Amino acid sequence: MPQLPPKICQAKEYFFGSSVVLGSARCAEALGQSGYDFVMIDTQHGNFAKPEAADAVRAVLLAGSVPLVRVADNQPGLINDALDGGAQGVIVPMINSAAEAARVVAAALYPPRGARSKGAGPTLLYGADYAARANQSLAVTVMIETPEAVAAADEIFAVPGVDMCLVGTSDLSFCMGCAKEGPEITAALAAVAAAGKRHGVAVGAAVHTPQGISRWLPLGVRFFLTPQDQSLLLAAAKSTAQAMTGAMAEAVAAARDGH
Numbered sequence: 001m002p003q004l005p006p007k008i009c010q011a012k013e014y015f016f017g018s019s020v021v022l023g024s025a026r027c028a029e030a031l032g033q034s035g036y037d038f039v040m041i042d043t044q045h046g047n048f049a050k051p052e053a054a055d056a057v058r059a060v061l062l063a064g065s066v067p068l069v070r071v072a073d074n075q076p077g078l079i080n081d082a083l084d085g086g087a088q089g090v091i092v093p094m095i096n097s098a099a100e101a102a103r104v105v106a107a108a109l110y111p112p113r114g115a116r117s118k119g120a121g122p123t124l125l126y127g128a129d130y131a132a133r134a135n136q137s138l139a140v141t142v143m144i145e146t147p148e149a150v151a152a153a154d155e156i157f158a159v160p161g162v163d164m165c166l167v168g169t170s171d172l173s174f175c176m177g178c179a180k181e182g183p184e185i186t187a188a189l190a191a192v193a194a195a196g197k198r199h200g201v202a203v204g205a206a207v208h209t210p211q212g213i214s215r216w217l218p219l220g221v222r223f224f225l226t227p228q229d230q231s232l233l234l235a236a237a238k239s240t241a242q243a244m245t246g247a248m249a250e251a252v253a254a255a256r257d258g259h
Contacts, residue, residue, distance in 0.1 A: 020042060054085030058086055101162055108138060150191060205224060
């Protein structure tokens with residue numbers, strides 16, 4: 001039986017992962033076997049119902065990676081579902097204030113630190129003492145995705161129980177009306193990362209290329225969400241189709257010349 005490990009942000013100074021949106025436990029398992037430090041099961045933008053999300057969590061766990069779940073909204077029931085399904089951390093989008101962050105923590109942690117309901121589901125994965133270890137082991141992650149949240153980063157990170165912050169550069173750049181990797185986003189990331197350092201909160205961001213890691217890690221960004229399964233499949237499929245098209249054209253031409 002797997003043991004509930006320390007929070008990923010405590011076990012690693014820098015780390016990266018991918019996410020699953022296609023609703024497939026097999027995709028989750030494949031990513032889990034591919035060398036990512038974590039795999040995020042995306043129930044916000046992905047095609048997951050509750051049972052499928054739990055299956056994907058287990059697939060990642062068995063593959064040897066850390067399963068995290070992004071919920072669709074800051075609702076206690078959704079957070080409880082993700083953690084009862086075996087996630088080793090929860091990621092909650094669109095957190096704009098300390099009060100909203102406190103609500104996340106309350107839903108994710110057991111009493112006396114929170115108000116999470118105690119169910120038997122996680123004990124099947126992690127043992128009978130799961131509840132005794134959960135508060136010290138589960139990574140609570142909030143997402144900063146608006147200029148309002150960037151301005152409130154210090155207040156949000158001062159909430160006890162907030163471990164990590166994923167900066168949603170897509171929504172943030174959309175709200176700010178700027179490029180996703182433009183100077184405005186770089187400045188916002190630097191400000192959030194500095195707030196994270198002041199409060200001991202690991203700050204992460206989404207990147208699409210290795211160059212993104214090189215650009216943002218020096219700002220104090222500690223973890224990175226890299227392209228998800230749909231993007232990886234599409235890129236690989238296009239590349240393979242182009243290669244096969246070229247090979248077929250060459251083979252057809254050679255065969256015709258031979259005649």
